[in-house]
Amino acid sequence: MVSVAEDVAIVAFEQTPSHAHFNDSEPAMIMPCVNSVIEQVGMDRHDIDFTIAGSCDYLSGMPFAFVMNIDAVGAWPPVYESHVEMDGAWALFEGFVRLQSGDIDTVLVSGSGKCSPGSYREGFSLQTDPYVHAPIGLDPRTQAGFQAQALIAAGKATERDFAEVVARSHANAKDNPYAQLSGDLSVDELLAEPYVQQPLRRLDCPPTSDGAAAMIIARADKARELCDNPVWIRAIDHRIDSHHPTLRDLTDSPSVRIAADRVGLHDGPVDIAELTVTYSPEEIILRDALGLNGETSVNPSGGPLTGSPFMAVGLTRVIELARAIRNGDGGRGVAHASSGPALQQNLLCVLEGDG
Amino acid sequence: MPQLHDVDYTLEYPYTRTTGPIIGPFLTGLRDGRILGQRCGDRVLCPPMEFDPDTFATLESDLVEVGPGGEVVNWTWVAEPSAKHPFDRPFGFAFIKLDGADTALVHAVDTGGDPEAMSTGMRVRAQFRDERHGSVADVYFVPEADAADQVIEPGEEPVTITEHLIGLRINEPLYPHRARFAQGLLDGKIIGQRSPVTGKVYVPGRGYDNMSRVLMSESDEVEVSDVGTVVAFTELNPVQYYGQTETEPYVRCSILFDGTDQPVIGIDIRDMTVDEMRVGMRMRCIWRDPEERSVEDIDNRYGNIPETVYARFEPTGEPDIPADELKEHSW
Numbered sequence: 001m002v003s004v005a006e007d008v009a010i011v012a013f014e015q016t017p018s019h020a021h022f023n024d025s026e027p028a029m030i031m032p033c034v035n036s037v038i039e040q041v042g043m044d045r046h047d048i049d050f051t052i053a054g055s056c057d058y059l060s061g062m063p064f065a066f067v068m069n070i071d072a073v074g075a076w077p078p079v080y081e082s083h084v085e086m087d088g089a090w091a092l093f094e095g096f097v098r099l100q101s102g103d104i105d106t107v108l109v110s111g112s113g114k115c116s117p118g119s120y121r122e123g124f125s126l127q128t129d130p131y132v133h134a135p136i137g138l139d140p141r142t143q144a145g146f147q148a149q150a151l152i153a154a155g156k157a158t159e160r161d162f163a164e165v166v167a168r169s170h171a172n173a174k175d176n177p178y179a180q181l182s183g184d185l186s187v188d189e190l191l192a193e194p195y196v197q198q199p200l201r202r203l204d205c206p207p208t209s210d211g212a213a214a215m216i217i218a219r220a221d222k223a224r225e226l227c228d229n230p231v232w233i234r235a236i237d238h239r240i241d242s243h244h245p246t247l248r249d250l251t252d253s254p255s256v257r258i259a260a261d262r263v264g265l266h267d268g269p270v271d272i273a274e275l276t277v278t279y280s281p282e283e284i285i286l287r288d289a290l291g292l293n294g295e296t297s298v299n300p301s302g303g304p305l306t307g308s309p310f311m312a313v314g315l316t317r318v319i320e321l322a323r324a325i326r327n328g329d330g331g332r333g334v335a336h337a338s339s340g341p342a343l344q345q346n347l348l349c350v351l352e353g354d355g
Numbered sequence: 356m357p358q359l360h361d362v363d364y365t366l367e368y369p370y371t372r373t374t375g376p377i378i379g380p381f382l383t384g385l386r387d388g389r390i391l392g393q394r395c396g397d398r399v400l401c402p403p404m405e406f407d408p409d410t411f412a413t414l415e416s417d418l419v420e421v422g423p424g425g426e427v428v429n430w431t432w433v434a435e436p437s438a439k440h441p442f443d444r445p446f447g448f449a450f451i452k453l454d455g456a457d458t459a460l461v462h463a464v465d466t467g468g469d470p471e472a473m474s475t476g477m478r479v480r481a482q483f484r485d486e487r488h489g490s491v492a493d494v495y496f497v498p499e500a501d502a503a504d505q506v507i508e509p510g511e512e513p514v515t516i517t518e519h520l521i522g523l524r525i526n527e528p529l530y531p532h533r534a535r536f537a538q539g540l541l542d543g544k545i546i547g548q549r550s551p552v553t554g555k556v557y558v559p560g561r562g563y564d565n566m567s568r569v570l571m572s573e574s575d576e577v578e579v580s581d582v583g584t585v586v587a588f589t590e591l592n593p594v595q596y597y598g599q600t601e602t603e604p605y606v607r608c609s610i611l612f613d614g615t616d617q618p619v620i621g622i623d624i625r626d627m628t629v630d631e632m633r634v635g636m637r638m639r640c641i642w643r644d645p646e647e648r649s650v651e652d653i654d655n656r657y658g659n660i661p662e663t664v665y666a667r668f669e670p671t672g673e674p675d676i677p678a679d680e681l682k683e684h685s686w
């Protein structure tokens with residue numbers, strides 16, 4: 001298991017609802033989240049030591065869009081600041097690592113994305129190999145289709161299993177005010193829907209979403225000073241599989257297995273798992289690779305199938321888990337973020353309450 | 356009368372990449388109607404790779420022809436093709452293990468739109484497009500029974516560069532504050548936003564004050580003067596990059612309109628030379644006739660006061676503002 005030099009806790013978090021279309025700029029979407037977390041801890045903006053954001057210029061449709069996003073985090077007079085062209089969960093990772101140096105106390109983390117103005121299928125096909133995959137537009141939904149078909153062919157899952165993931169996610173989202181989709185769905189009715197990406201149907205895939213999330217993390221002493229109920233980040237790890245899908249066993253996730261081992265996932269109870277299930281078959285792979293059993297509540301928020309603002313959705317999993325722990329729904333859990341097609345990259349973050 | 360419109364544009368980038376010792380011959384082969392795999396120990400990798408995927412050891416170029424027939428080992432049906440896909444009608448994407456290869460290539464299978472024709476284990480065969488550019492998109496696959504015999508004329512030079520024009524289409528309404536700003540220009544007015552915290556006036560407003568981190572709305576909007584002061588200028592000599600439409604040098608300046616705190620940048624001047632421009636010079640907007648104004652160049656990301664709303668900017672003849680007084684606004 002990874003040793004942690006400095007204990008780090010989440011002291012404040014905020015997210016926007018998952019919007020089908022947010023009709024204003026990305027900074028205008030992020031700014032209220034940032035203001036909220038600063039207000040929660042009662043800090044002066046310029047007393048925050050380090051600021052880091054995750055977003056995607058291809059998604060924003062503008063070169064250097066991430067620079068414009070700095071408007072939202074309050075960067076004048078200048079602040080110590082960085083950016084990852086990744087989901088905000090990876091910004092959290094960098095913030096956590098930065099705190100391990102022990103010379104600073106607080107980090108403001110954010111993640112944001114607007115999928116609605118463009119085509120995420122076209123934009124994210126550019127994440128793939130530029131010689132053999134991107135020129136044929138190999139998009140994430142297609143790769144999710146391959147993964148689903150591989151599960152079926154291996155006898156590890158059926159289309160009914162996928163539909164059950166969808167129905168459970170939508171039902172869980174009924175209590176989540178940030179969810180974009182929710183409700184009671186019948187598995188049989190889901191299975192009667194047409195395919196959009198055989199063997200996947202529309203609700204096996206995420207909705208088009210716009211949204212943002214922000215968080216403040218702090219070293220132990222500062223965390224206790226800033227809030228009464230810090231949620232501790234016990235471990236965090238990020239692993240990747242090949243970007244060539246044909247070289248992978250798509251029915252498994254070796255990178256998740258390694259990361260789960262590194263974060264010591266089963267060194268304690270796993271009460272809650274907030275997983276980046278962007279396509280329904282991914283939940284089946286993740287449950288298996290994480291070694292989850294019936295004692296773990298999986299995606300009580302509803303997860304990305306009920307609201308999926310790319311570049312914020314992974315950080316939102318960490319927030320949903322932190323909120324559940326603060327609410328006393330569990331004492332310890334794991335948040336998972338994913339990047340790249342078909343669970344190619346995976347990040348795990350173990351959180352624990354202050355009890 | 357001119358009207359507002361939704362934002363609809365395609366952001367394009369031409370990417371040019373060198374191909375290297377293994378991908379280069381592979382793409383050359385596709386242009387010439389052959390599919391090549393790379394030997395890796397006892398195996399043949401297709402698509403070829405520059406490294407052993409298990410050990411990551413570098414592989415020397417050692418290519419061997421594979422296919423053109425192969426077997427589908429995984430597939431998914433694309434009911435709604437994207438603009439970037441090889442076909443504009445429904446088709447299958449498949450993992451294809453070409454005859455003679457040990458790994459699979461991801462590619463498109465055209466069954467004439469019939470998903471029932473797809474299955475794991477089906478035989479397919481490569482077909483080459485009439486126009487080939489040394490790209491993986493030069494080839495596609497069909498069920499073996501549907502394949503036609505082709506005679507392919509090889510090209511001359513080896514493929515050492517691959518060009519990939521990417522395009523991201525953006526389509527959305529104008530944000531409310533952008534719509535009000537654009538409507539103002541159509542009405543011959545410049546609309547700014549006054550910060551409720553500092554009182555500073557920004558043109559165009561962004562919907563927020565980034566200094567104080569507060570959102571701003573219609574109630575914070577003010578009409579500002581169309582007379583102002585040049586705070587910066589330069590002569591642009593158009594470099595002929597992809598998408599460039601300008602050919603001749605012209606002047607671009609920033610103008611601080613009276614009563615505002617942020618200059619409007621990117622105002623183009625066609626009827627004055629750079630020698631005639633001065634920081635501190637007072638200028639007035641001469642609007643186009645209302646029916647000739649257009650805000651098509653204004654979207655949610657770009658566009659301040661475009662040439663499509665003004666005829667020219669004209670010196671007022673007032674004394675210059677001392678440059679020292681403008682230092683705060685020199686941008």
